[in-house]
Amino acid sequence: MTPQYHLAAFLISAVVVLLSTPVVKKLGLKSGRVDLPGGRKVHQRPMVRLGGVSIFLGTLVALLGVWQTGGFGILPPDQEYEIWGVTLGGVAFFLIGLADDLFGLSAVVRLLLQSAVAACAWWVGVQIAFLTIPFIGLTSLPAWISLPITVIWLVGMANAINWIDGLDGLAAGVSGIAAVVMLIVSLFMNQPAAALIAAALAGGALGFLKYNFNPAQIFMGDGGAYFMGFTLAGIGVIGLVKGVTTVAVVLPYLILAVPILDMSAVILDRLRSGKSPFVADKRHLHHRLLQAGLSHRLTVIFIYSLTLWVGSLALAFSGLPSGVGYAIAATGLLTYTTWQVRRHARQ
16 A cells, blocks of 8 residues: 555545535534534534534545555455444444434433444454553453453543534544544554544544634534544554554554543543533633633644644654654644743733
């Protein structure tokens, strides 16, 4: 598989998103599928929340186009099952989110459906088969441990991306940055098929920012967030963890550290307050930064820089020759944005 296929997947996905999003927005307005302001929401006017349809279409069209032209090459059966597990699992997670956007599903129903899809993905080979245990090292997991850990990872990341989708452009930008990093690392670790999915997802997410960055014209909704979160988690499993080294196993958690830590901190804070971890509130990092006096855009850019920084650390830890240079540059960017945050927070 040549790098041209990855570039093609990125560009096709981005173009499809750029062309289809205005159409989705128009249909959403006509049908009244809008997100109303109020409560913990920061937008001031009704917004169409079906933009995930465009991201989903862009990614799927790109992958099908490359597949039809032989871009995936001849894969061993186990790798082919993994690719289909991530792709079809992403379709199922998108449909669960779309159903929630259109009709509203309870948290229990969503969780049960997501867990069932994640278990099916595990069954076809999207499996976390190794963990790094302190003082022990890399440890192979039996199936009865691998299954729940994989399901928690896939379902957890889908919801983590959905939870950070609280500001214009935040989830799309974070997902796009993470997908680009996974694309680079997967190629470096000789996992071109997983990198192809990452390229298509990156193109869709970053293309969507034209309409979703502040001030947003459309939201991605649960469908888009669940789709991107599951797909990123799946790429991490089949593209990075399969490297069977301590560093490889750690990489996906490092790349996605920002949404992981945000979700973990919010859940612990809610439990400590005696509240359900599933009840929405304003405890997320982006809410706290806004409350500290930061502007909408500076809050988003700061979280982008955090995501880029942990992604650059992953590039360095993976052994990529220029990874250390990227890490140094990203550290400089994070230092500058942190200074901006402190300066505005004092005002």
